[in-house]
Amino acid sequence: MKTKTRSATARPASTGNTGLVLRVVRLSRMAGHRLGQALAAMDMRTHEFPVLNHLSESGPVSQQELGWALRINPSNLVGLLDLLEADGLLVRVRDPHDRRRHLVELTAAGRERLRRAWQAAEAAEDDLFSPLSKSERDQLRGMLERLVGHGCGPGSRC
Numbered sequence: 001m002k003t004k005t006r007s008a009t010a011r012p013a014s015t016g017n018t019g020l021v022l023r024v025v026r027l028s029r030m031a032g033h034r035l036g037q038a039l040a041a042m043d044m045r046t047h048e049f050p051v052l053n054h055l056s057e058s059g060p061v062s063q064q065e066l067g068w069a070l071r072i073n074p075s076n077l078v079g080l081l082d083l084l085e086a087d088g089l090l091v092r093v094r095d096p097h098d099r100r101r102h103l104v105e106l107t108a109a110g111r112e113r114l115r116r117a118w119q120a121a122e123a124a125e126d127d128l129f130s131p132l133s134k135s136e137r138d139q140l141r142g143m144l145e146r147l148v149g150h151g152c153g154p155g156s157r158c
Contacts (some may be wrong), residue, residue, distance in 0.1 A: 034127060035049070052110055054070055055110070059105065060093075061105075090104055
């Protein structure tokens with residue numbers, strides 16, 4: 001029986017954009033690593049940051065809405081919220097309009113922790129993008145916002 005061997009070059013012919021997605025993934029990993037280091041320096045767990053940030057932007061939301069917005073499995077979200085609540089960073093209260101659900105909201109300590117986390121994130125961002133000029137950073141930000149907008153267009157759940 002013959003064994004099929006893979007070609008050493010499994011990539012298709014170049015279209016000029018070859019490897020762009022891989023570079024984006026690599027940059028994402030680099031950014032995540034630097035952000036993780038910056039947050040760890042302030043004893044913050046990486047997965048806390050998006051939760052605190054979302055609550056800051058949205059105001060009180062149900063646990064279900066929070067999990068959906070951040071793409072966190074409900075069983076994982078409960079454990080994460082338990083930790084954040086124990087740290088005094090958020091509270092869960094009954095929704096006055098629907099007693100079956102809880103609303104999650106930031107505390108003053110949560111807002112302060114988020115403020116410090118944003119400072120750490122900005123420092124990590126400045127370091128990561130230091131090879132780019134301000135104009136280049138602005139261009140990149142605009143392109144990334146367009147791509148996110150395209151990916152999160154009508155009918156999408158982003």
